Amino acid sequence: MQFLRSFYIHNTFFRYLAVLSACFIISYWLPVLYPIAWVLTLLLVGLFLFDTYLMYSMKGIAGRRKLPQKLSNSDLNPILIEFTSNYPFKAYVSLIDELPAQFQKRDFEYKTDLIKGEKKLFEYTVRPVDRGEYVFGNLNIFASSPLKIVRRRYVFQKDQMVPVYPSIIQMQQYDFLAISNKLTLFGLKKIRRIGHTQEFEQIKEYVQGDDIRTVNWKATAKQHQLMVNQFQDEKAQPIYSIIDTGRVMKMPFNELKLLDYAINSTLAFSNVALKRNDKTGLVSFSKNIETHVPAVQKLAHLNTILEKLYNITTEFTDSDFGLLYAHIKRKINHRSLLLLYTNFEHISSLKRQLPFLLAIAKKHVLVVIFFENSELEELISADAENLQTIYHKTIAEKFSLEKKLMQRELQQYGIQTILTKPEQLTINTINKYLEIKARGLL
Known part of the structure; x- marks a missing residue:
């Protein structure tokens, strides 16, 4: 059974059969071709047996897949495949890697050739858009000789599981910039101090x-x-990232949910804040308080935040801001910087939550972070070619204006706000953090 599972016929063999069939058909009118067709048939049978012997007389191909310990959500993650040939002849190789079901990619194939003892590396990238466990199936390598009659299948590294965590690559990127004080390279502001602290x-x-x-x-x-x-800035100040996991955070942009944008931003921001000697913590909520990580000033604390972020999910429910206010009042006793990741699509939804936001802002520095609808912006900037498009542009402009009105209303009450496109969330969040620290608002 193992032999049958690994035994395949090369496509070239069927071309040979097509030629033989044509010879037998033509021999009906040209009888002299009939014995030649039989000779060619016997020759093909001999080559078939000889090629089978060549492919199975030794274990000619070795290969392995190198996976990172963790994949980074929303980033291009490199996957390396290493393979070598021990066949004494030039081997033609077709590599098919069984990618996790989440990628929905069923046309993966890489073709090359190998001489004896040659080692090759093949690297490709994958971009996951959901956190969780991803299982890579068989690494299939099909090898054939120069005759290209028989193909032998080699199977390596069955069912390798790798978890997809929040964007570790993005975190490392801003980590390097924070250490080297080059955050301005990515448009992060360097803000002149207006006041001063006592340090x-x-x-x-x-x-x-x-x-x-x-x-x-x-x-x-x-x-x-x-x-x-x-x-210098006062250090060891408590900073909490508060993530709304309700239905408003389920909306996807560029295949990534708003929740995952918030999670990636929280991880990168927490790392920068810890490197600047502040305390960082985490709260996630919807109908209940799902996660609470107290603010701690330890670099090892980042692993705790990472594991908590990995397990956060969205729910199709409205979030309870009253519960959030009660939890903050009970659990966060010191004046802190609170970064609230949420979204408001209508000004009426903001007004329902405004009393709770004002109550939180009385004791803490509250930053409300919500999102621009980038798809609406594309619709607004497009040319109107007919009456229906004009209606769509008008409605889109109304929603866009409401977002700006919500931002202005929050600012009138003294609440810091960030209205941002999803892909610029991390940069704008770190900008606001640096601004608040520079102005000594905390």
Whole structure:
């Protein structure tokens, strides 16, 4: 049975059969061709047996698939396949990797040829858009000799499971920028301090724009030029990412749900905040408080946040902001920066939750993060070619205007807001964090 499972006929063999069939048919009118057709048939049978012997006389192909320990959601993840040939002749190889069902890709094939002892590497990328367990099936390698009559199937590494976590690649990207202080390379603002905290850093020469209230008169007298005290951001401040897991976060953009955009942003932002010596925590809620991770200032704490984010899911229910307010009042006792990832499609939905948001903002620095509908923006920018398109553009502009009105209304009540496109969420969130720290609002 093992032999039969690995035994395949090459497509070229059927072409040979087609030629023989044509010879036998033509021999009906040209009898001289009939014995030649039989000779060719016997030759093909001999070559078939000889090719079978060549392919099965040794274990000629070795291969393996190298998977990372974790895949990164919404990113291109490299998968490496390494294979080599021990056949004494040039082997023609067709590689078919059985990808997880989530990718819905059924036409994967890579063809190449190998000489004896040659090792080849083949790399391809996959982009998952859902967290969870992904199972890679068989790594199938079909090998054939230069005769191309028989194909032998080799199977390696059956059913390899790899979990898909929130965007680790994105987190590492911003991690490097935070360490090297090059966050501005990605458009992250460097904001001049308006006030100052009480955490002294150094004395430096006065430059235009420095707060004159920080002039150090003793140092000025010694140096015979204006010297100012420089203060640094207060550290170890508690920061919580609060993720709404209700039905409003189920909406997909570019195949990725709003919830996953929020989760990826939370992971990258938490890493940056920890590297800047702040405490980070996590809360997720819908009808119930599903996750609560207290704010801690330890780099190892990031693994706890990562595992919690991995298990967060959406529900088709409306979220209870009253429950969230009660939970924050009971569990978060110190003044904190709260980043609330949610979405409001209508201004009426905002007004229903506004009393709870105002109550939260009385004690904490609340940042409400919600999303622009990028598909509506594309509709608005498109040319109107008929009356129906005009109606659609008008409705789209109304929804877009409502988003801006919601942002303005929150700001009128002193609540910080971020209205962002989903793909720019992480950058805009870190921007707001740096702005709040620079202005000393926390």
